[in-house]
Every structure is written in C-alpha cells, then in structure tokens.
Amino acid sequence: MTGKLTRRDWLVGTSAVAGGVMLGSSASAQDMGSIMNMGAPISPENPIRMTNNENPYGINPKAMKVIVEAYKRAHTYNFTIRGELTKVIAEMENIPEECIAVGAGSGEYLMATGALCGMSGGDMIAPYPTFGGILRSARNFGANIITVPVADDLTIDLDAMRKAVTDKTTCIYLCNPNNPIPSIIEKNALEEFCLEFSKKAMIVIDEAYYEYVRDDSFSTMAHLIKDNPNIVVLRTASKIHGFANVRVGFAFAHPDTIRELMKFRSGTTSYPALMGATTSYQDADYHKFVIDKNYESLNILYKMFDELDLPYVNAHANFVYYNAKRDAKEVRDKLLESGILVGRPYEPYKNWVRISTAKPEEMKYLVEVYKRDFG
Template sequence: MTTNLTRRQWLAGTTTAAASSLLLSGVKASAQTFMAPNVNPTAENPIRAHLNENTYGQSLKARKAIADAADDAHKYAFEDIFKLIGLMAKLQDIPKEYVGIGAGSTEFLEKAAVFNALDGGDLLLPTPTYGDIGRFSRALGSNLIEVPVGDDMAINLEAMRRAMTKNVKLIYLCNPNNPIPTIIEKNALKEFCNEFSPQATILIDEAYFEYVDNPNYESMIGLVKENKNIIVTRTASKIHAFAGTRIGVCFAHPDIIKRMFSLFANTLNLSAMRGAYASYQDFEYQNFLKQKNKECQKIIYKMLDDMGLEYKESNANFLFFNAGRPSSEVAETMKKHHILTGREFKPFTNWVRLSLSKPEEMQLFADIYKREFG
C-alpha cells in the first residue's frame, strides 16, 4: 500500500496536494512513493506504534539499490563492506580504521557484552534503558549495576558516578535513551566519558541520534578519535527504516574494531549494504522523516496537553507519557482499535511508550485515546 508524493509535498510537509504548492516551488519535483498512512487499521494490518520503527519505509534510492543487488546476492560481499565503511568514515569525518559495520547495532552490543565477560567485568548502566546489552550480559553471567534515572527521568550521571566500582569494565549509555526519550547534557556526558574511560569501556548507543534536535545534545563520536575506550554505535533501523534489513555502524579505536570484527566480517547482507550506501546519502529523505516525526510529536503533545497528562519532551521517534493507569491497560484498549503501543517498562508501569508513525495515524490515535480515556 503506497502513495505518491512529489518532492514539493515532502518539503512542504503535507500529504495533501492542495496545500503543497504555496510554500516552495519544487523545481526538481521528483515523484516519490512510500507507504500510505493506515487510517483504517485492522487486526491483520494494525497501526504499528510499538517498536520505534520508521513506518514510511525505506528511501526510494535505497529500495532501488536493494532491488538491483539481488543478482549479486549469492556472492560474498567483501568489497561492499569496505565501500560502506569508506562512506561512513567520510560522513563522520573519521579515519576508516575507526569504523565497523554490523547487522544492525545488536551485534556490537552483544560483542561488547562478550568482551566485558571475558575481562570478568561488571556492567554499569541506567535503568530503564534499552535492554539488549543487559540481557546478554546476564546470560553470560556478568554482574549488572543498574542505576535508576533521576527525578527528571533523565539518565543520572551523578548516581552512576557514585555507583562506579573498580570491577566495572563496561558502561552502557543509550543517548537519546529508550524507552524515555531524554538526552544527556553534552558537557556533562563528555566529562563523564573522560573521567571513566581510563578504567572502563564506555559504549554510547546513539540509535536515535538522527532524530535529535536539541542544542544540549552532542554525539560522542568526536571523543572516539581522542579516546581509546569509547564506542559509539548507530543503527540504520530507525530513520533509515532498516529494522528488518539490518545495518549498524560502530565507531571506535582501531584496536577495539579489530577485536570486534576478528577475521572478516562476512556476516553482512550484500543488498542491505548497497541499500545503506544509498540511504545514508539520501539527505532529502532523512529530512522528510524528521519533519514528519515533528508533526507527529506536535499532534501527541497537543493531546497530552489537552488531557493534562505528564510527558517527557521527545528527542527521538517515540514519546513516553504518564497515562495515569497501567500501560498494559492502555495497550489492551488500543489494541482493540488495532493500534499497537509499547510494552510495559518497569518501574514506570503507568507510562506508555508510543512510537511516532505517521501524522495521520497519530491523529487517529489521539482521537481514539481521548474517546477512551478523556
């Protein structure tokens, strides 16, 4: 199910042709196609507001590159890895020896957990946060030190500082965090990284990096060049819509990169790499998605403000709000209307994580939510 949009419509940020012509004149108006909003959701085809996906799908350029790659996909993809590494290095202005590519960022998180277990180290991390590295560390038998977020629901660096021990060999920070879309103030984060990186590896998971529009935020990729013990991970699963395609990027000192990607990284899907190569250069599409994400945020903020519900300003493609009732109850009710919302995140059992899909779908969510709970 797709819909046609012209380049002008992207730039004007609307899907109705009538409203599009006034703001900008699209000289190079190229037709674009992507997934239509799902305003008549069914049980089989629900609105997916539960997994922080990009429901617009992939950039047309990426889709074309992926389709064109089909005839080469029986070959081992050695050259494509280097090509994609080269692009990432160029885009981030970092030497290519500092870049690793994985099948999503999962691979880096798992490997960091493995190396920590090999070193016999504890893992220090905030809670709640993205669960992958914690789960994997537990499976490997590592000890976890979990530090609750502060009263402001942001990652509490002060408390993490106090919780630090000499046994901690890995610190995990998701920035922006998930399920709470807060960021860590850039100078405080830099200081924290510089203070603890001599004794532990610090992994900054920047999965939602592309969505941030906040002067207090900064990627820690700049530290990677100066500091041997910092790993920054990114993923194509979010703004690039590669959740089911799998490409992740990791920036770290060449010693860490070598350790992570031991012999040869032949775990990578060739068409995914060609798709990523196109997608990361399609800035127009990324800008379009950021704009749509903002529109979604506005719609839900308005609903929350109208209803007087507490929420955190979002720095990502999802919101976290206090429903004043169990999130499981909200999920069940909304599921009856064929809208999927996030699972429960302890201890914030009354808070709902809502992924921002498309403005039209968010409006439908807001209308139904008000009806049900207003």
C-alpha cells in the same frame, strides 16, 4: 456512537474526506490512504505499528530500488561494498575508516561489546530503564549488571552513575537518547564523564536515535573514539533509514578496539543491505523529510497530552513516553482493539506508555481513538 471507531468514522469525523482539512494543504491521496497498513485495512491483526520505534515511511525509495537491483547478485559472496559504505560513513562522521566496523544492525555490536565486557568479569553499570541488548549479552558472558535508576525527571542520572562506579566496574552503558525514555544527556557533562571513566572502564554510547535529535545541548561522542580505546559509539540504519529488517549498523572505536569487537561478529551483512545503506546514507533530503514528519507527529501527541493533562518527557527520538494515569497494559490492550499497537510497559513505571511515532495522519487517528476511549 457506540462501539469501535472504524476507519470510515474517523475519516468522516475529522472531515478529512471533505477536503483534507485535518491533513493540511499538502495532504495527498497517498497521505489519506496511509491509514491502510502495509496495503491492508488496519485491524487488531494488522495494526498501525507504534511499538518498536520504526520509520513509518520505510526505506528511502532510492535505496529500495538499489536493494531490489542488488538481489540480482545476491548469489555471490561479494562483500567488497562494505568498504564503500565505510568510506561514506567515515566522511560523514569525520573519523578514519579503520575506526568503523559495519555489522548486521547495531545489535551485533551491542552483543559484541557485551561479550567483551562480560568476559573480563566485573560489573557493567547501566541506567534503568534502558535498552536491554547489551545487558543480556554482558550477563551471558559473565558480567554482573548494576542498574542505576533514572532521576526524578526521568533523565539518565550521571551523578548517581558516577557514584555507582567501583574498582569492579568494567563497562558503562549509556543510551543517548535513551530508550524507552527519550531523554538526552547534556553534551559537556557526558564528554567529561566519558573522559574520566574511560580511564577505568569501557564506555559504550548507544546512539541509535542520534539522527532525530534537534537540541543544541546534545552531541555525539564519536569525536572521542580516536584517542580513547575505551570508548565505543554505536549507530544503526534501523531507525531513520528504515533498515530494521535489512540489518546494517556500526561500531565506531579505536582500531585496536574494533579488532577486539570483530572477534565477536556473528556474520556478514548482505550485499543488498550494504548497497542500500550506501545509497540511503547519502540522501540527506529523505532524512530531513522523515525527521520533519517525526516532529509533526510528536507535536500532535504533545497537544493531546496537554489537553488531557497527561505528563510526558520531551522527546528527542521517534517515540514519546507519557504518564497515562492508568494501567499501561489497559491502554495497550484497548488501543489494539482499534488497530493501534503501542509499546509495552516498563517496570517500575506501570502507568507510563511508550508510543512510537507513526505518520501524522495516523497520529491523528490515534488521538481520535484515545480521546474516545480515555478522554
């Protein structure tokens, strides 16, 4: 066989057509059809998205129903529902309501914390590589950014970050799990770090992928915010809840800090978004389904990496980071020809690729394509 592996080639080649062997006994017609992307066949123009760490199953169907219904009231300035969402989150997280700010994605509070830190001047310290939102904001508002390379095993190097702190440090950003490298920071070491350095600077812990972690050595730092005005924890509905384009996120912080952050809020979250999030956050079954599927997809990728002898970081989120042993851009371009879009390269790791998990059956398609093109 030459040329592109078509969707039909894949289905025939994996014997999925002949009884769903590859898809397992729980395979359904919907699983099989999901190789279609957003109702249309996959192609370079309509690729399976394995690039932005999104939830491939989308918004919880119950929440979607609520969102659609809520649009009937979208002509009104009704934002009172924010209180209800805050109540739900406060109960889930066991923190007071006044310690929670709701926003249009966590990006809004990355911007706000970046602005707050930037305006106080001085240095912001962050690992490298990491998620860039807060760094851009802090730089725009006047901060000097100091980046600390991750350790040899690609985990965030807390000791090196500790050494980078000076009298000029006003803010420290820690993304846990990190992105693009899905590593985590050990909970006791992180708590000790937060308590020590929050005496000198604001510590921002970005927990965008918090819900995906299944490792006892990980913990949220949300329990620290009540008594430490210099610690801010950020969460988002964009990932496990599938709200990337609906826009709901949170800052958890001391009430005094929340008041400061609110000054930088860019707007308000829409009524349908708030209504949808209130439903979504209360449906644990759906989260479990998404997390189980994520780990199924991760295992499919790990197996391929092991077979092809490609080193990878143990993933604590909905994406992997692995050494393709070839130019990451070449991998990205080649996969796109077969209708798969993976993450962009991150300096200085030119051969390392980030792949966001899609549905398990889509990961199997990626494995077929990958082995054909690079095996």
